[in-house]
Amino acid sequence: MIPERRAPDLRRGAVGWLRANLFNTPLNGAVTVVTAALLAWLLWPALQWAVLQADWIGNSREACSGEGACWVFISARFESIVYGFYPEAERWRVDLVFLLMAVLVAWLAIPRLPAKRWVGLFALVGFPMVAFFLLVGGSFGLEHVPTRDWGGLMLTLTIATVGIVGSLPIGVVLALGRRSKMPLVRGFCVVFIEFWRGVPLITVLFMASVMLPLFVPTQVEFDKLLRALVGIMLFWSAYMAEVVRGGLQAIPRGQEEAAKALGMGYWQRMALIVLPQALKLVIPGIVNTFIALFKDTSLVLIIGLFDLLAIIRAGLTDSDWLGFATEGYVFAALVFWVFCFSMSRYSQYIERRLHTGHRN
Template structure:
């Protein structure tokens, strides 16, 4: 009988290793990321000084030397920003030309939308399915009745009186909610084995991706009525919403198609082996995985859509940025354009940054090993 050799066993002591870093909090993060070595420390200090050199004058202008109280440009006496301009036109920036007596209806819609978003964003809150159902069916009906009026004794408010942040959010929400399902159907159709369906989807996607959004809005507002019967009139806002949904659904389709192509064919074959139909395989196996992989691309499309809502000015709809620009033409506020554009940029950044951070949170929750 042969005796086993000890060649597979370690005969020497393992060298001592450094103790794990136990530092936590802000100091630990700074030491690990900004001051981990001499070169890293020097670069961090230089960058911090450059940022401070650029940010401090901006802080002086926006906060320290700024004027916040007053009702006219006479209240702006310093060298800082005159936020009195924003305060004096805040109502029009939010509501546009919506009648003042009916603005409580807009407030209710804003409040319900905020509650729905918070309910869906907080994981511990119950009854998510019912909330989603209300958000997709009940909330649009409620918003339509409250904003447009003409029912249940509410005064009718035409869409030409809509404007400001209210109009921006209306276009963004409708565009986001409408473009996602249309994009999913287009992505599935482009990957279909039926030549007719695939050809229609390819032509649709390539056509809308090859046309600028400004052209789409112009065609929807000016050219479309020329091809309609004289007794039929489409609302200008409705035409813009349809154009935006169709335009961004083409981009959404390509984002989702990239996720579908990332799923191996074995997933589909496994569904076929279980006897599942095409739509069951897509809804239960393929799409959940594909959508999870392309969350960054989907949210990036949503952010682009939200920022492009400002293009509706080309067809005479005054969104938040257009309302601010219109206020700058007032002779009493000439020379305060910087404050208006900075405020608009801040509002756009808040919404876009919120969508970006929430998408990262969703990615972390749904991560099942794809993260490198």
């Protein structure tokens, strides 16, 4: 005789999740079915156009049948979309930077990997230096590649990475300065934050491109990309400062008073007691600012920098590829969505890991 076995627990797994969330009541079940049918009715034509009837293989527009999406446009111009105008013989340097960035991100994201403190320190200090020497060249036997030849996805990631890494510490300092008891420091931080929050980013980029060179000596050559990076960092640091200030105000005053009673100085209290708690509370706001910064990198087109979206738009002006704007914009939107969604999901993982919100 076969021994008796316990009945399957339908409260777990995919079936259990569906029963608990989508079909727990007759009304919810009916709403789920109607919503699924409506989504299928709306998404089926898009699925046919984008996947089932799409053309994927080829080198010219003659390979496109015209019934669905012509992804041949993306595959034929993929290298320019990724590298921009970077010299073909030197693109291995960009690939090496991408690989190093992916390894660092994976190392910091996977919980079980060791030496995260040293890897994080290298990511903040060492990696920017290595990436600079690799991408710019001019030393260690590498050919110099001016920033006017940068473009595509590599330029988008460069602007976003520098903006994120630069705006966070500046924003933290501004938030602390705005709460300072010294009138001069507090006044400077208030004026700085309100000024940069009161102007649009397009104006900042125009000013950085046109006006900033007027304030430096004529002998100094101020690179256009560097001007854009400075403007983006200063602009988003003002928004970051307000996000961090909200976290600082959420920390009870007794935390700092207790640290002061233990004999800690100001910077010790901030670095060891107040800031870790404040930054943990405002993780959603910080990541939301990062996502907005990443999406606004497309605005550098107005000062002559060809990022991912600008390279795609430039490709659409080619007479050989006229009429495929939809495919180009959909691909650009998909790339932006992948990066922004990844940042959002990772922030949610960090929140759960740190128990943000003081949940029980």
